[in-house]
Amino acid sequence: MEYIYAALLLHNAGKEITEENVTAVLNAAGVAVDDARVKALVAALEDVNIEEAISKAAVAPVAAAPAAA
């Protein structure tokens, strides 16, 4: 999940999710970066509305927390 965390971190920071930026973040975290995965990630995210994907997910955990407990 490191790659997606890096992407979301960039997204939240208002930065573009480019191969370069993702790689920089991962490097800073000491991750041995696999270029192919970075490429795949950036390509996959190209047409995705990240805000929408986030808001869909956001509904769940709050409601779930007590149920899961």
Added chain:
Amino acid sequence: MEYIYAALLLHNAGKEITEENVTAVLNAAGVAVDDARVKALVAALEDVNIEEAISKAAVAPVAAAPAAA
């Protein structure tokens, strides 16, 4: 939430969640780092079992669905 993502990224990468590491990751993502928040985060997460918290998140949505209906 950049701070949390940074922490998760470190956690996933098997790195320690220290002020230094969190700051490095945030810097790499171009985030203007607030030292006090980094301190607070690191202190708070010291007592948090991140694996457990994450695994709850994984279980959650299924449980949430009926509640949301």
Added chain:
Amino acid sequence: MEYIYAALLLHNAGKEITEENVTAVLNAAGVAVDDARVKALVAALEDVNIEEAISKAAVAPVAAAPAAA
């Protein structure tokens, strides 16, 4: 998803999920293979217990969304 289907096909057939095998399957299906995606796929699956992953309902939030609507 072609890449994932190819990987699962190999897994189900008891074959190793290597770049070569995935490429062969994709080629047979007439897919113009992107080497980086194959590499990313193989790298991602390296440490994953596929049997376990198959049965984990990771996909839930999408399902929850319509129910919540």
Added chain:
Amino acid sequence: MEYIYAALLLHNAGKEITEENVTAVLNAAGVAVDDARVKALVAALEDVNIEEAISKAAVAPVAAAPAAA
């Protein structure tokens, strides 16, 4: 599930799901192909809207999850 994955792979690749194509994909994966199963699969797929079945799949796991517990 090999046969189904082969069919889904073809479908996703925009190829027709014929006995010939399914067999080719399975062969490429090193599967000893059973002609009868291929025939049965292709026949069964004739009656189904694959896109619809795929999109329904997203809805399913919530219902299935408790049963799996």
Added chain:
Amino acid sequence: MEYIYAALLLHNAGKEITEENVTAVLNAAGVAVDDARVKALVAALEDVNIEEAISKAAVAPVAAAPAAA
């Protein structure tokens, strides 16, 4: 589903699920038997623990759909 019921009937009766037996049962029910489907059925069931397979709740998207509506 006739083929499945024929297999279940034989299984319950403690008989082997062979092409011959399945064909005999289907014939007795007045079904115009498709040899390929019989072969496919027998091949598919070869390595299957039927007791387990019948009691494991399969995901039923049809069932889930109305719930999502």
Added chain:
Amino acid sequence: MEYIYAALLLHNAGKEITEENVTAVLNAAGVAVDDARVKALVAALEDVNIEEAISKAAVAPVAAAPAAA
């Protein structure tokens, strides 16, 4: 359950569930047929809406699972 499977086989094949037909199917499966049970089955199913019973099964896989155990 052999008698029930035989009945469902006939139902699915679009055949009438008569004593004669049920007996023929059971005989073909090598079952030593108990006339009284066949009679009871045929009499009972006269007033059972099989389609309805089947569709109930589809809606309640969760309910079915424990029963099968």
Added chain:
Amino acid sequence: MALYTHHLPRWKKEEVEAIKRGIEEHALVGVVDMYGIPASQVQQIRRNLRGTATVKMARNTLIEHALNELGGSVAALNDYAEGQSALIFTNENPFKLFKQLEKTKTKMAAKPGETAPEDIVVPKGPTSFKPGPIVGELQQVGIPAVIEGGKVKIREEKTVVKKGETINKKIADALLKLGIKPMDVGLVLQAAYYRGTIFTPDLLSIDEEAYANNIALAAQQAFNLSVNAVIPTSITIGAIIGKAVQEARNVGVEASIYEKDIVDLIIGRAQREMLAVALAAQSHGFELDEATL
């Protein structure tokens, strides 16, 4: 053959012959108990059974003569011909006959001394009675009757006789006045002889719900088997595809395979994990920014 009937008067002989013909000409002969069935209802039952079964009333002695003359396994029916018996002839199978007879049962008023076939419940609500001694009569047997708006009313639902208990005269009278008919009255099949076998009611009563449940179970099992063993049928192919897609998505998300079709799911998962950790951090003193929640 005429061993038993040679000394009988002509009309009895004819009666015995008629019984024997009935038995010989039908696949099934049953012994039914006619006790307590008013003649008017017998007519109704005969009408309901027309075309499927014939009821033949005869004295037990004559039935016995006929069965004994026929001899063989059918003579065993003698054991069931007691009291006010009649014979019933049909070509239906005994299970179907049993069901048909059950359906001809009708509700009747209870007579003192009869046993309640099920809990007898007096429903709540207004009655047609004007205030008078009726209120006391009802109250005396425990029915909560009250006067309201110039009418007698039952204040709340009340079970006056439990299943299996005897109905006494006072309660029988009260039920009659309230128009409650708790008794199932109809032909009770004592035994049926069908192709060499005697069937008794314990064998013949069918739990249709159990059959329906078994049908549902069998259908579920077939569905499960078809999907789990990946044997596609027109009914299950959709579910099988769904399962395969589901599995592929699960693997894709679990392994973080960044494919367009599932990257939103992976984002969702990351987001949920972040929120879970954020909430845990919050409970340990980390103040969350507004954007987080």
